[in-house]
Amino acid sequence: MAAALKIGQRLRGRLGTYTILKSVHENVWTASGTDAGTVIIKTAPVKRLKNEREILDIFQGCPHIRPLLDQTEEPSALVLKFLQDNLLKASNTRKLDKPEIKFVARGVLEALNVFHQAGYVHTDIKPDNILVNYGNETDRFSDVELGDCADAYRVDPNADPFEVGHLIGAAIFRSPEANLQLRWGTATDIWSFGATLISLIWGQDWHIFIPEGCSADDPEHPTQVLVKQASIFGPFPYSYKDIADEERQGILAAINNHINDNGLRKPFSMAEDPELTVEDRNFICKIMRMDPRDRPTAKELLEDPWFN
Numbered sequence: 500m501a502a503a504l505k506i507g508q509r510l511r512g513r514l515g516t517y518t519i520l521k522s523v524h525e526n527v528w529t530a531s532g533t534d535a536g537t538v539i540i541k542t543a544p545v546k547r548l549k550n551e552r553e554i555l556d557i558f559q560g561c562p563h564i565r566p567l568l569d570q571t572e573e574p575s576a577l578v579l580k581f582l583q584d585n586l587l588k589a590s591n592t593r594k595l596d597k598p599e600i601k602f603v604a605r606g607v608l609e610a611l612n613v614f615h616q617a618g619y620v621h622t623d624i625k626p627d628n629i630l631v632n633y634g635n636e637t638d639r640f641s642d643v644e645l646g647d648c649a650d651a652y653r654v655d656p657n658a659d660p661f662e663v664g665h666l667i668g669a670a671i672f673r674s675p676e677a678n679l680q681l682r683w684g685t686a687t688d689i690w691s692f693g694a695t696l697i698s699l700i701w702g703q704d705w706h707i708f709i710p711e712g713c714s715a716d717d718p719e720h721p722t723q724v725l726v727k728q729a730s731i732f733g734p735f736p737y738s739y740k741d742i743a744d745e746e747r748q749g750i751l752a753a754i755n756n757h758i759n760d761n762g763l764r765k766p767f768s769m770a771e772d773p774e775l776t777v778e779d780r781n782f783i784c785k786i787m788r789m790d791p792r793d794r795p796t797a798k799e800l801l802e803d804p805w806f807n
Contacts, residue, residue, distance in 0.1 A: 512569035579583035582630035594702030606643035624691035693786035
């Protein structure tokens with residue numbers, strides 16, 4: 500169970516003392532440090548806190564990954580770099596323009612490239628886990644960093660291809676293979692990055708895979724998200740037979756039939772919208788491949804002409 504902190508409470512770390520200023524959201528506070536200025540204090544159940552600390556130790560000093568500054572023992576907490584906002588709030592306040600979107604997209608991909616090259620999956624890429632500092636009149640953002648590494652996971656490249664994958668992240672940003680609880684790997688982050696990119700292009704808290712009339716706590720929610728994913732970027736290809744067991748192949752067939760029978764197919768490749776350029780659309784379609792084996796890597800995306 501995560502420790503409960505109070506405003507004004509002082510925590511002693513290895514490198515300094517921190518006074519709690521205010522709650523940001525559950526288990527996350529801002530604090531003032533004796534030498535570090537404003538910082539973030541994060542508590543969590545022991546296992547999650549230990550995992551995040553170990554992950555941040557591995558990637559300490561890597562660009563675009565929020566660093567660990569210190570840790571406290573009583574209560575157990577992480578002291579993290581403070582950034583002014585996250586992209587969910589920032590894009591709700593004012594939509595990002597294309598240069599701003601490309602600036603943050605490059606930062607996220609550079610962070611993912613470091614994660615993936617080391618064999619790790621972040622598992623929870625979404626706008627509110629991408630943190631920013633504001634810049635000046637010329638550049639809206641000065642820094643972009645990936646946060647919330649508590650669920651980052653090292654994948655086993657030799658695992659059984661039919662191994663059941665544990666659920667990760669929010670369903671509307673989760674890849675099709677992860678929503679199906681198939682074995683997932685670094686390509687699941689690439690899908691989540693693409694879903695995040697779509698949300699940033701339109702802004703105003705609009706997310707492409709939210710199913711109509713189905714709340715996030717409904718047991719059918721992941722299945723309804725799959726229907727949205729397949730209707731926009733599908734159908735599920737025949738190649739899924741190599742990664743899905745018979746039960747899940749049956750689910751995929753039922754989803755494809757449901758979409759076809761009800762005229763739900765809305766291919767993103769044919770989307771036309773004032774917010775979307777042809778280059779944007781092509782870049783997103785390159786990312787949002789239903790078969791994870793067909794998705795580009797973070798490194799490949801960083802070299803894409805879209806950034807030029």
